[in-house]
């Protein structure tokens with residue numbers, strides 16, 4: 001397993017988070033990829049509790065997070081403020097950003113270099 | 126200065142008011158969002174009501190903290206972290222001050238910090254900001270509440286889901302501004318905020 005960082009995918013829809021994970025696993029079999037999609041009852045939304053639990057349960061202490069829409073980011077921020085882990089929230093295009101990070105983590109590229117590769121994909125403000 | 130009983134009365138009233146306006150809030154959100162603001166807020170305030178009914182509070186800070194964390198956990202939409210951050214920010218300020226104006230100003234700052242919106246972006250901030258300004262000036266009125274809410278109609282959304290609509294967001298009232306107007310109404314009715 002790549003020990004540098006795990007990836008957390010947060011989406012309003014469980015199927016989107018799981019589907020993106022499926023896409024990433026193809027190129028990143030040694031990267032820990034966790035998800036927090038939708039609400040507990042399966043409906044659309046983002047759940048602070050699910051995000052928080054995903055971060056807590058994750059074996060890695062460094063977690064890079066990608067998200068779909070802005071409200072997912074707000075919940076991620078609160079979760080980041082309430083954990084001791086190093087949680088980084090990336091404002092990159094959800095699919096392309098996470099795919100880039102996953103491929104480069106798999107190739108054991110260093111985090112700051114991955115960060116540079118992500119910079120043109122930062123499309124959210 | 127408002128007592129903790131008055132705050133409780135106001136906030137419990139808010140918990141009853143929101144479910145009564147669930148359909149209206151959903152309809153406002155259907156026009157410029159995903160139609161769930163009433164359902165989201167109803168889920169949140171029902172959990173808050175359960176929490177308040179089974180707890181007792183002697184400090185405002187504990188009351189606000191519980192409300193904030195419950196809303197963050199239960200609402201499920203952007204309004205969850207936003208209202209949640211408002212109450213968590215109020216809880217912090219409540220350790221130093223029980224002045225309602227200072228507390229509402231802290232709530233506003235919490236929302237701004239979380240959502241990074243400024244006035245004029247067609248969000249709940251457009252109710253909170255002018256009304257906190259009125260509070261500072263000692264001029265909060267019922268009319269000011271509805272005026273602030275009505276003013277969101279002609280604004281173009283540049284934050285939140287409605288921002289994806291661009292110019293098409295103009296001409297519709299903002300759902301979060303409406304639920305915030307209900308909050309201010311409840312706080313005024315219970316005498317926490319003075320007319």
Ligand SMILES: Nc1ncnc2c1ncn2[C@@H]1O[C@H](COP(=O)(O)OP(=O)(O)O)[C@@H](O)[C@H]1O
Nearest residue numbers: 162165202203204240242248249284285300301
């Ligand atoms: N960045 C933001 N800052 C302040 N308020 C916002 C922001 N984004 C959204 N809102 C408020 O949240 C309301 C929508 O809440 P809700 O429908 O519950 O969440 P969602 O948009 O996730 O479905 C909007 O009407 C607006 O008032």
Ligand SMILES: [Mg+2]
Nearest residue numbers: 158159161162
């Ligand atoms: Mg909505």
